[in-house]
Amino acid sequence: MENKGPIGQFMLEHYKHFNAAALVDAAKGYEKHLAEGKKMMITLAGAMSTAELGKSLAEIIRQDKVQIISCTGANLEEDLMNLVAHSHYERVPHYRDLTPKEEWDLLERGLNRVTDTCIPEEEAFRRLQKHIFEIWKDAEAKGERYFPHEFMYKLLNSGVLQQYYEIDPKNSWMLAAAEKNLPIIVPGWEDSTMGNIFASYCLKGELKASTMKSGIEYMTFLADWYTDNAGTDGIGFFQIGGGIAGDFPICVVPMLYQDMERTDTPFWSYFCQISDSTTSYGSYSGAVPNEKITWGKLDIHTPKFIVESDATIVAPLLFAYLLGW
Known part of the structure; x- marks a missing residue:
């Protein structure tokens, strides 16, 4: 158990069976993948940012243990x-135990609830809105177009938010990503608060929809990135939760192989999903990894892991293992 900190040693000693053992196997597989010089994508669904995953994910980014991220618009913002x-x-x-009346009271106080955590609308949404609007407007005036994450990077790199920082900046995964200019894929960005706000400006005639690069452009960007970075061994795919954050990017491989007819495109070369979705309901998010073989996403020999557990518990543990904590 050399090179492992207390958390890693605890996992190796006690996590011997069932989902616990699957977690350790996945962590060892991730570590082996990186040791072989291959790259890794992490996908974020659910409310991982509100769950403060940045406390561990930011260091994963800083230590180059992930090379590209796919996330929902909600996790981005x-x-x-x-x-x-x-x-x-x-x-x-x-x-x-909240009653509908208590939920309404939260709304009237400007608090939007995500399970056990309420996000303050005025301090969170509106504080960002006035600054990001200026960046959107400036780009449009110059005839420039960017991806959603690139606009967020511009916001962070401008320094205008520093006056508001309320956590240690080292715990923000977006700050860590911006510092490295890490590529991020944000499929379905329109389904987010900032996406809704951007759409409202378009409806009011203050912005043009074309100023924001689209999901199709994200897919073509990812296709080029995968082609340039996969080599002959492929990229690893570490999926937290289900949904579009994982479903969208994993499709780049069959798209390149089948639709572009680039038959030398390597499959994803590692796959792990942390999920609580149930297979029997026909849910793609709950599908076992072998189903992805039939869609041309994974190879027969791709190391495959599935941890059926709560990602807010499991993901920080796996990241701690990788970081030697």
């Missing part, structure tokens, strides 16, 4: 919201 408004968040541990 909610890391920034936590960065600038953390002290205004409210935790509601008894959320299961």
